[in-house]
Amino acid sequence: MSNGPVGVALVGAGVISGQYLTNLNAFPDVRVVAVADIDTGRAAAVAREYDVKRSGTLGAVLALPEVEIVVNLTIPSAHAAVALESLRAGKHVYGEKPFAMDLDEAAKVTAEAADRGLRLGGAPDTFLGAGLQSALHALRSGLIGEPVAVTAATQSLGPESWHPNPEFFYQPGGGPLFDLGPYYLTALVSLLGPVARVAAGTRRARDERVVGSGPKAGTVFPVDVPTHVNALLDFPGAATASATFSFDSAINRRMIEIIGTEGALSLPDPNTFDGPLLARGLHDVDWRELPLSGTTAGRGIGVLDLARSIRAGTPHRASGELAYHVLELMSAIAESGERASFQPVASTLTAPEPLPAGWDPYAATL
Template sequence: MSPAGPVGVALVGAGVISGQYLRNLTAFPDVRVIGVADLDTDRAAAVAGEFGVPVSGTLDDVLAVPEVEIVVNLTVPSAHAEVALRSLRAGKHVYGEKPFALDLDEAAKVAAEADGRGLRLGGAPDTFLGTGLQSALRALREGLIGVPVAVTAATQNLGPESWHPNPEFFYQPGGGPLFDLGPYYLTALVALLGPAARVAARTRRARDHRVVGSGPKAGTAFPVAVPTHVHALIDFPGTAATTTFSFDSAVNRRMIEIIGTEGALSLPDPNTFEGPLLARGPADADWRELPVAGTTAGRGIGVLDLARALRAGTPHRASGELAAHVLDLMTAITAAGERGEFLPVRSTVAPPEPLPQDWDPYARTLS
């Protein structure tokens, strides 16, 4: 593996989300996309050809390329741990899509494998590194609203089956609104407030079956195996968050509001990298928009931060430890909903350091 220069990257999983990653990763001069793998090797070849990636094929094909240093795991949730383990055993660092794994046992196996081999783990989402949430983090640290005392966060819609041609995996273990959309909100809250300590929750499943709404399988019914509406109360250091995650809501809502002793912040949608950041003080008649600074480059900046950190020997921000803590939190929410009581979140994590305001994904820093 090269000790200098751009970091070699391979993507595993050539589905819908791969295009967003590849558009960005192929534009960042500090990484070099070398391979694309998929169970459907024809699809891998088509995606690789579209973005000028030289190697395509199976997972084994891209793992065999010595120049690949980071595997970006974009497979379905049920395959996250298996692909991560195979990649680590091939000597590659791994950055995975959310969730980190299906359960805590799988997550522990992946973490132990990485630790034993001296390899790094990273995990989506990296949206908390975007301009909106990084500017919110700076505002909190500067005391703009005083001490945070309460948080309200919600993501509500009718589910992805109306637009996604293969929505079944969203309703299997590792999916549902909590595991699909929850990581964006929970990762942002941990980055802003610190690690979660305990949770209480109520969950429900509105329907036992859903229907594909678009594509060649339109009209096909499929089973629902996970809760589709989740309310959770989460204790963070010094404050508590009331959260809602729903695929059952005709009201489409995406929001995080933080109330402090000296005012309030309204954050941009944490499933994006930008958007307005609003503040309101005790004397304000309405919200006012705050200036923001940082990157809006999009999905893949967590991979780039990992690549630069590898060369510099510094910590990366969208870390495996952060992703595993969010998985622990989501697992505790699920169990609390089943048991109807407060449950502890047993892991902890240090909130990642903010990105420098002048951090530029398009600058060449590795030579």
Template sequence: MNGGPVGVAVVGAGVISGQYLRNLTAFPDVRVLGVADLDAGRAAAAAREHGVPASGSLAEILALPEVEIVVNLTVPAAHAAVALESLRAGKHVYGEKPLALNLDEAAKVMAEAANRGLRVGGAPDTFLGPGLQTAAHTLRSGLIGEPVAVTVAFQNLGPESWHPDPEFYYRPGGGPLFDMGPYYLTALVSLLGPVARVAGSTRRARAERVVGSGPKAGTLFPVDVPTHVNALLDFPGTATATATFSFDSPVGRKLIEVIGTEGALLLPDPNTFGGPLLVRGPHDADWREVPVAESTAGRGVGVLDLARSLRAGTPHRASGELTLHVLELMEAITESGERAEFRTVTSAVTAPELLPGGWDPYASTLS
């Protein structure tokens, strides 16, 4: 398969799959060939809604020879197993975050891919949107001087008020750090490069939570992970970041502020693809807006970049190495909170290359 659109299959037809399928079926450089789910009816319904020709079990979808990339949208506990089965079937894999529940599982995925000459990619891909791409260009232009410090905050009362089936958010692989942390940590690594060491402090506010909507409303379920996390991250030769991730706060916050020697940048919400991006110099009375192109990106642009990179023989940006590094950061923060000590980060990654000017998800590069 040396040319033309790249065949893709989606595994997991849950809530997030609608966004992926809507975008992937609109990109000219990929062709969605199948949807798999443990619930065959749900897979069939998703396939019908988005005009996908096949649906069924994972094994049935992996048997389609035209499928080159499997997009793994299953729950975190299944990420590694689905990735390994897909790799063993000769498919590249792109997964929702986190890459796996822990580093041991993630290492097996990466080793399997390396042994088979296949690629691994993963969410989040929001750093490929014009908002964070413009932030990277602005930072590298020297507008705010050298980065010195970063403040990060994600805070709310948790997803159980709106999600009809929220238990998985409070199992291993969930919580505010593993659920929302990847957006913020990936944004930081894409801007500043890898983290060398971390410290963390964690707590669990309540042993149980209550489903707030849907058919399970009123149901109690256990909380197995920290729900409030504070972290300190050291970027070698550059900034130090402080971060808070919380499902215990009545005050909603979504913040990434980069302080430099000549000013500060206020970044967009890293769970989105657009702006606004704000800058403030040492003599400015207030923030001013940095122009950001209108976002045509959405969930799945990382899959598209992987597909185009496969055809071009170039590195993809939302890479397995990047997702592995972010997973190690989260695991090290959790371990630091348990042991009350700094933890060294050993995985190596470089900040992804910026997208070329004029990069357009809807203009084919494969002609």
């Protein structure tokens, strides 16, 4: 087994790569070796900006023996192809959401990794942040008794008012379910375990939308996906949940509330790594804020946990298994909305263990 920091290559030098590079460069247990992009000039510029020594095409980066993990930040339609090529080059893969565009692609990636004895990981890793980890500890401590019901919602008028190129949000693989759903569904599965079946109602408020900012402001573009989704989720032996994902709401809302037999928890926005985390007992008038423990280091802690787990030979938490289950949940919700029927969820998993007390991304352990 190798020792020392784990070599990482980023593939995809878009905007989000900056968040990953800032964080990964600060973690002593990983070493960013290279940046790849279909636009090699952009890859070189990003590599220079973040003091990464090498850049180039995907093939050139995969040929580097010191690369052990590929962090796949490409566009969603390329996620599976890049993952397969990386696995065939003998690299572990951690990918941005979604895991793949559909379950057939995801199954191919999963099978390839299993055949080669390689690991898969996937965003979001926000459930490893202090806010949701503290919520997990509160649940396991029995603070609110047994979970009974969950209400989750992410609602807004959609990203076209602020995003200069919002069209992809309204194409297959987008919409509020596939864009924001992974944060909420990953948080719920990490807290309550796998979902067995779902039911949903979906609608599309408008067939066209208008770019609201940037050089394309005023441009009309088509909407090809549902923009309002209401889903019911059945967690066997745990709770039932209702979840709303909407780009049609004048009410801005980002929330998860868990009702238990002895009280309730109000969780932080699952697209963040910190709080606040609130609790109340059965007869409390007001919420009280709970102290947080854990890291708020941000995107990339899932990659770091994967790296440390590779060295230790232990399971990692932001796993391909979890990402696949969440993708199947979203696919089942979309299908239920089309068929107006309950849809089973075939995959299952053991919910990830909490990060150990004192887990510090900035402390060298390898």
